[in-house]
Amino acid sequence: MTSFDPARFLPDDLLVRIRERAVVHDHENTFPHDDLDELRAAGYLSILVSTEHGGAGLSLAEASVLQQRLAGAAPATALAINMHLVWTGVAKVLRDRGIDDLAFVEEGAVAGDVFAFGISEAGNDLVLAGSDTVALPDGEGGYTFTGTKIFTSLSPVWNHLGVHGLDTESPDGPKTVFAFLDRTDEVVTRDDWDTLGMRGTQSRTTELRGAHAPADRVVRRIDPGPTPDxxxxxxxxxxxxxxxxxxxxxxxxxxxxxxxxxxxxxxxxxxxxxxxxxxxxxxxxxxxxxxxxxxxxxxxxxxxxxxxxxxxxxxxxxxxxxxxxxxxxxxxxxxxxxxxxxxxxxxxxxxxxxxxxxxxxxxxxxxxxxxxxxxxxxxxxxxxxx
CATH class of the missing domain: 1.20.140.10 (Butyryl-CoA Dehydrogenase, subunit A, domain 3)
Structure with a gap:
């Protein structure tokens, strides 16, 4: 077994460029597109994806070391990428336990797609245990989502958005529904990220206006509240x-x-x-x-x-x-x-x-x-x- 070398994925010269750009993105309140491009080219989006699926096959412990290293160069870039790595990390956690529900996340990450985290809602201190977003069943196993998500990092660039909402219409409801959305006209990103810090994350507010997730992108229907799922x-x-x-x-x-x-x-x-x-x-x-x-x-x-x-x-x-x-x-x-x-x-x-x-x-x-x-x-x- 070869030892883990963080510089293989985040070489010093790349970190120097990322650190230099961090100053500009903080000052101009812009998203670090060049950082993302270079990280994507280096295979960073798929570090947690198994080698069998085309990724680097790193452990969560190794990804933690890399994120510490990246944050030392540009905290906002690291925090933004974090939200993509969360979904690839969840796919790994499930796969390690014999559950293949997020194989499409791994495939997308290897292809260079960006996954964003659309869970936070203003005033919802239940977080994962509940949602103010309405999840309406479409009768074919899919759902439409209507609600507002806040702190959506990677807003300018994501391809897929992982969200949750509450289904109160189904006979077995209420159910908290987790699903993934693509960019459509029903997903509206406000240009409202003007904050004290972490400006490069561009964690803008996202409005879901009947955004649809087909059945094959609905990954969970579970009872609201604390759960061992x-x-x-x-x-x-x-x-x-x-x-x-x-x-x-x-x-x-x-x-x-x-x-x-x-x-x-x-x-x-x-x-x-x-x-x-x-x-x-x-x-x-x-x-x-x-x-x-x-x-x-x-x-x-x-x-x-x-x-x-x-x-x-x-x-x-x-x-x-x-x-x-x-x-x-x-x-x-x-x-x-x-x-x-x-x-x-x-x-x-x-x-x-x-x-x-x-x-x-x-x-x-x-x-x-x-x-x-x-x-x-x-x-x-x-x-x-x-």
């Missing part, structure tokens, strides 16, 4: 691990920039580099101590998903916990890196300034702090009793 588990597991990977990558880049600043700046007061200042040394050590804990946690949890480990009901607290810790850690590390970087980091042209804005987006992804704490409390204490 493998598709829902796969979405949650891959989504949380790859999100945590992106923010861990941001933290590593911020730490590297802080070290660079401390070793290149000289104090007028002492006449020596700031790396010799005990306060700066303590601050960078604190950043490193926080960061160092995350890559092993991500590797361990991703390996558990890959190896079909059984954590039973604890799975959801473990997954929400790793995402919450990664985001909280990354925000603290970036905060300290800005302080080490000094006044220069306050200018918008400075990379740390962009990381400072980008890292804030982590608070808005599921699972948020409240959900992670509630899930973990239930895992350890049981449900709240009356």
């Amino acid at each position: 493998p598709l829902v588990f796969g979405i949650f597991a891959v989504f949380e691990i790859l999100l945590a990977s992106v923010y861990t990558g941001i933290a590593r880049r911020a730490l590297d920039l802080a070290v660079e600043a401390a070793t290149s700046r000289t104090s007028k007061k002492t006449g020596t580099i700031y790396a010799n200042d005990p306060d700066i040394r303590w601050r960078i050590a604190d950043m490193a101590l926080a960061y160092d804990a995350m890559p092993p946690q991500l590797a361990a949890l991703a390996n558990d998903v890959d190896s079909l480990a059984d954590h039973g009901p604890r799975w959801f607290s473990l997954l929400s916990g790793v995402k919450y810790r990664a985001v909280a850690m990354a925000k603290e590390v970036v905060d300290d890196a800005v302080l080490v970087g000094g006044g220069a980091a306050y200018f918008s042209r400075h990379e740390l300034s962009r990381l400072y804005r980008d890292v804030l987006a982590g608070m808005f992804h599921p699972s948020d702090a409240e959900s992670a704490h509630a899930t973990t409390a239930t895992a350890w204490l049981g449900p709240v009793t009356s």
Whole structure:
């Protein structure tokens, strides 16, 4: 067995180009088309697809390492690509468990198609467990979807959109329906992405106006609410691990920039580099101590998903916990890196300034702090009793 080499999929020269373009896309609020083109050409869209299906056959743990590496160059590009990798990762989770429901996702990814994640809805804190989108059966096993999805990353470029909606019309309803849509006139993308950070993701609002998914693109009809269904588990597991990977990558880049600043700046007061200042040394050590804990946690949890480990009901607290810790850690590390970087980091042209804005987006992804704490409390204490 050959060892995994991240540079094979993300060589240094590609990361240099992606990092240089990140400045432009953040400033101009544009989508990184060139990044996508180069990543597609490198086979990055199919890293999680099995070799039998024409992909790279990487594990979720290996994809996590790559996403950390990509996020260090361009957080918005990594976060956008994340949403495609979620669906290919879910296909892998299902395939590893003997379920071939998303073979068409793997085939599409190998062909260069982009899959986007159309699950988030304004005010829907049930997330996967419910939906405000109306899923209307067409009588032939397919559905039309009417509703509004928010934070749809990859909006300018996706070929297929994975969505969910609620079917209240069928006799066995209500059912939460998961399906994939193609771009049609019934799918309308608003040009409304003007945000503080993660601007290159172009995660625009998507209106579904009776958008149709045929029967062969309807992948689940399940009861609303919490469920052990493998598709829902796969979405949650891959989504949380790859999100945590992106923010861990941001933290590593911020730490590297802080070290660079401390070793290149000289104090007028002492006449020596700031790396010799005990306060700066303590601050960078604190950043490193926080960061160092995350890559092993991500590797361990991703390996558990890959190896079909059984954590039973604890799975959801473990997954929400790793995402919450990664985001909280990354925000603290970036905060300290800005302080080490000094006044220069306050200018918008400075990379740390962009990381400072980008890292804030982590608070808005599921699972948020409240959900992670509630899930973990239930895992350890049981449900709240009356």
